[in-house]
Amino acid sequence: MKRLYFFLTFAFLIVFTQLGTAQITGSSHDFSAAAWNTSNNEICIVCHTPHNATILPDAPLWNHALSAVTNYTLYASGTLNATMGQPDGSSKLCLSCHDGTVAIENYGGVTSGTTFMSGGPLLGTALSNDHPVSFLYDAALAGADPGLQNPATALSGLGGTINQNMLISGRMQCSSCHDVHNGAGITGLLLKSNSHSALCLTCHIK
Ligand code: HEC
Ligand code: HEC
Ligand code: HEC
Ligand code: HEC
Known part of the structure; x- marks a missing residue:
């Protein structure tokens, strides 16, 4: 009997540890333990607020100060068919x-913060070397x-079509490849695994 209890506890631990990784808590976007977080160690508040939010298209109850940059350098190439514009929507x-x-x-x-992004996660304002969005x-x-x-008919592998699961208002955005909340717990905050380039091959026929 004891052994059974031990086994069950162990099994639950495994399940909960796995569930525990598939969420924002403990991810790169969990700033609850940051020295500058004076909001009762809250997680969501850095990006969302239930009241007095910034109103912007595809910006759910937004609470973070927005960038004033309007002239990002965009990705360009002779084989690109899409019409590019400045970043919009959730990007x-x-x-x-x-x-x-x-x-x-x-x-x-x-508006007086002093902690700026640096290193790998910093994209900067030159998006010419990044996968195009918006x-x-x-x-x-x-x-x-x-x-x-x-995108209207091809399946995403996430339950519906590319349009349903990966595009926002029919547009390609950062969230077409990423899950800001670490929903699936995939390294790099990805929307789906890129093992064997599965993410890329969802949209690209190569
Ligand atoms: C680092 C910033 C950030 C943090 C922290 C964050 N979110 Fe978000 N959230 C976003 C962005 C960006 C979007 C819109 C784009 C998207 O869905 O990817 C969003 C979208 C949402 C949406 C609407 C779309 C959806 O996914 O259902 C809900 C609801 C939401 N967040 C809830 C939360 C809650 C609850 C927390 C805290 C536990 C939280 N978020 C923490 C950035 C954040
Ligand atoms: C076409 C898919 C795609 C789009 C669109 C995309 N990303 Fe990524 N991004 C990736 C992949 C794949 C990685 C690598 C993840 C890994 O393996 O860790 C990545 C990595 C990153 C990293 C980590 C870089 C590092 O070296 O630490 C950041 C930050 C990031 N992306 C932010 C963004 C932002 C912000 C946008 C929108 C402006 C965006 N991404 C758009 C696919 C994409
Ligand atoms: C409130 C600021 C903030 C917002 C808004 C935000 N991020 Fe981040 N993100 C960060 C910081 C800071 C890091 C680096 C954390 C670290 O190095 O520990 C990061 C890391 C990442 C990484 C690397 C994750 C990893 O574990 O390697 C990706 C990918 C990423 N962000 C994508 C996004 C995307 C996509 C959005 C919008 C949907 C977004 N972020 C919105 C602050 C933000
Ligand atoms: C959600 C769909 C989607 C995903 C996922 C995606 N892409 Fe794309 N990608 C596109 C679309 C749409 C374009 C624009 C193509 C065009 O306009 O011809 C594009 C453009 C590109 C281009 C530039 C093409 C050119 O002609 O200059 C490259 C290269 C590329 N993607 C590679 C990747 C890689 C590598 C990955 C995986 C890390 C990836 N993509 C993931 C949809 C996606």
């Missing part, structure tokens, strides 16, 4: 920390580029 939310111009602790009206990815684009899946 602007990511860039409010990842372009390095706004302090991480500038949320809830604070453009319409629809059947017409897939028609123009036979190397692309039709």
Whole structure:
């Protein structure tokens, strides 16, 4: 009997440890233990607030100061078919920390923060060396580029089509590849595993 209890406890521990990784707690976006977090060690508040949020398209109850940059250098190439524009929608939310111009602790009206992003996670304002975001990815684009899946019909592997699970208002954004909340607990805050380039091969026929 004792042995059974031991086994069950062990089994539960394994299950809970695995569940425990598939969430924002303990991820790179958990700033509850940051020295500058004076908000009762809260996690969500750095990015969201239940009241007095910033109103912006595709910005759920946003609480972080936004970047003032409007002239990011965009990715360009002779084989690109999509029409590129400045970052919009939820990608602007990511860039409010990842372009390095706004302090991480500038949320809830604070503007005096001094902790800026550096190192690997810093994308900067030159997005010319990054996978493009903030453009319409629809059947017409897939028609123009036979190397692309039709997002309206191709499955994402996440329960529905690419359009349903990976695009936001039909547009490609940072969140087309990333889960800011570490939902699946995949290294690099990815939306789906990129083992054997599965993420890339969801949209690209190569
Ligand atoms: C580092 C910033 C950040 C933190 C911290 C954060 N979020 Fe988010 N959240 C975002 C961004 C960006 C979006 C919109 C883009 C997206 O969904 O990827 C979002 C979207 C959402 C949405 C709407 C879309 C969806 O996924 O359902 C909800 C609800 C949400 N967050 C809840 C929370 C809660 C609850 C917490 C705390 C436990 C939290 N978030 C912590 C950045 C953050
Ligand atoms: C409040 C500021 C903030 C916002 C908003 C934010 N991030 Fe981050 N993110 C960070 C910081 C800081 C780190 C680095 C943490 C570290 O090095 O421990 C990070 C790390 C990451 C990493 C590397 C994760 C890893 O574990 O290697 C990815 C990927 C990422 N962010 C993507 C996003 C995306 C996509 C969005 C928008 C949907 C976003 N972030 C919004 C602050 C932010
Ligand atoms: C086409 C897919 C895709 C898009 C779009 C995308 N990323 Fe990523 N990103 C990745 C992959 C794949 C990695 C590598 C993850 C790993 O293996 O750790 C990555 C890594 C990162 C890292 C970690 C870099 C490091 O060296 O620590 C950050 C931060 C990040 N992305 C932020 C963003 C932000 C912000 C955007 C939007 C401006 C964005 N990403 C758009 C696929 C993408
Ligand atoms: C959610 C869909 C999606 C995912 C996932 C994705 N891409 Fe893309 N990618 C696109 C679309 C759409 C374009 C724009 C293609 C065009 O306009 O011709 C693009 C553009 C590109 C380009 C530039 C093409 C050119 O003509 O200059 C490269 C290279 C690329 N992706 C590689 C990758 C890699 C590598 C990964 C995985 C890390 C990846 N993509 C993941 C949809 C995606």
